[in-house]
Amino acid sequence: MKLFLVKQLNNTLKVVYNSDHDKIKKLKLGEMYQCEVKRPRNIGFHRKFFALVNMVFDNQEIYVNLDRLRKDLTIEAGFYDEWVDFQGVIQREAKSISFAKMKESDFQDMYSKVIDVIVQYFHFDRQDIIDNVEQYF
Structure with a gap:
């Protein structure tokens, strides 16, 4: 699963697109997930x-x-x-x-x-x- 995230001032990550909101809803609360952070092409x-x-x-x-x-x-x-x-x-x-x-x-x-x-x-x-x-x- 790929998500597009943006760093907030409080050092948290926030999903960027509505489709990313739908994807993140599928993740289980309290579970640990590993993410690879890359800056996407423009x-x-x-x-x-x-x-x-x-x-x-x-x-x-x-x-x-x-x-x-x-x-x-x-x-x-x-x-x-x-x-x-x-x-x-x-x-x-x-x-x-x-x-x-x-x-x-x-x-x-x-x-x-x-x-x-x-x-x-x-x-x-x-x-x-x-x-x-x-x-x-």
């Missing part, structure tokens, strides 16, 4: 990344597949796994950006480098990208 920033990719997709004529664009941007930003196939050809696959597979700090680094890639290959102005992605987000 869902808003994750959505902002997809807004960025959508903005680029809507303003270019090269790609016909949004997911292929996302993967190519990720690879070009340096976030990929590489191997040599049976024919000796180097293959690259975009790293997963799922919450379970990428830390927040790595995601932030990738986001910044993806903007660099967009500027380099699509010749969009960096500040225009930053300003316009807010419209999509």
Whole structure:
């Protein structure tokens, strides 16, 4: 069971979402439970990344597949796994950006480098990208 908690001033933890209230009701009173504390990835920033990719997709004529664009941007930003196939050809696959597979700090680094890639290959102005992605987000 995963719960989202926030620390209060009195050093107690309080559940964040209504769904977490329902989950915590299932726990037995007086029982001891072990919890692993992790800081979750920022869902808003994750959505902002997809807004960025959508903005680029809507303003270019090269790609016909949004997911292929996302993967190519990720690879070009340096976030990929590489191997040599049976024919000796180097293959690259975009790293997963799922919450379970990428830390927040790595995601932030990738986001910044993806903007660099967009500027380099699509010749969009960096500040225009930053300003316009807010419209999509």
